[in-house]
Amino acid sequence: MTSSADVLSDGIAPLARIRAIVPSLPPSDRRAAEVIAAWGDEVLARSITEVAEAANVAESTVIRACKRLGFGGFQGLKLAIARERRPESEMVADEIRAEDSIAEIAGKVFAASAAVLSEAATAVNTATLEAVTEAVVAAQRILFVGVGPSSPITQDAAYRFRSIGVRVDAPVDSLTQHLAARLLERGDVCLVISHTGATRETLAMVDAAREAGAVTAAVTSYAKSPLTEAVDYPLVAGGKQLGFRVEAMASRFAHLCVLDALYVAVAMHREPNTLDSLTKHHAIATEHQL
Structure with a gap:
């Protein structure tokens, strides 16, 4: 455990x-x-x-x-x-209050996001990040899983990893995600994104992926949760509680940064395949420009 x-x-x-x-x-x-x-x-x-x-x-x-x-x-x-x-001069994100002005709310939200990123840099276990990198590099297929607010993060991650030639799947609806997890094979990777680490659907997908023999990893905000207990490799990067769900909103940036770090690490390990895939990606993107 x-x-x-x-x-x-x-x-x-x-x-x-x-x-x-x-x-x-x-x-x-x-x-x-x-x-x-x-x-x-x-x-x-x-x-x-x-x-x-x-x-x-x-x-x-x-x-x-x-x-x-x-x-x-x-x-x-x-x-x-x-x-x-x-330093005393550093901005601290205070609790957001109903009487705050728009300028104060914006300032606190920006400060919360900055604080989350600063904390994430020290919170992420780099040994675990390295292990996930190696698993992704060795895998035939990567499944990104996330529900609710975490779903858009999976789409961003899938797009980035696909651009360097990694075979990825990131279904939007939870039913298709669950099916995709069941169809994983030994050596594949199921990477879950969840703020709380306690979403029923997400945990069911982890169980399905493990039963299929896949490696399981998670990007989440809390060190102790059902999700960190369930996966092989938990990557923890969370946020400060500010009310009005600002904690969860700010944590998205930390989760994106963790996935970006993983993306860059995998890209470096996959050279020269990475350069070839990025060249193709750039060519296709250029075709869609006006």
Whole structure:
């Protein structure tokens, strides 16, 4: 069974680690972790008593939560945050409120996206990314799977990988995706994109792909979820909770960047086939220009 720590990079920023692991914690520990995540850098000026009171838990629970998050304790957590502390001038994406102006909403959304990309750079486990790259290079066929907001991401990924000569399939509807997963063969790759990692249809497709003998991988936002438990290679890159589903929206950019990194890595491993395929792609694209 894959643990939360196993799917995260060793160099992940402290607050990014907390946000990725929070959903997997027991209720009391989760409350403490949520307070720490909400306070962010402000926790450096707070005491363990303040955290415990805000979360309505015992101080011992705060310490236990910090240890489960991968720190030695509350002081270890504060030291880790202090090392990664960003300049005061850096824009921080605050919670979006109903009274915010259009300019404030736009600023917070842009800041959230920037923060997600910054955290994703440290969150993604590069060893896992390398393993997925090798699996894709060796595969005869790649199936991209995603439902709801993740579906357009699968279409973008399929287009890019197809342009370098990789045989890909990315059905739009979940029924066809499920059928395609069943028809995969040993050595093929099923790559799933899911923000929550807890969508029933997505998990069913992973099960079908595994039964067919395919390698399974996922790009998702949380280190501990049914999806990270189910796939061979989970790639975690998530976002900050801002309300109004901004977290899920901003996480799309992180997921796209992970897939772009995979695309470039696969392209480099497939030379000179990549250059030949890109030449054909460019020629076809030119034919469609006015």
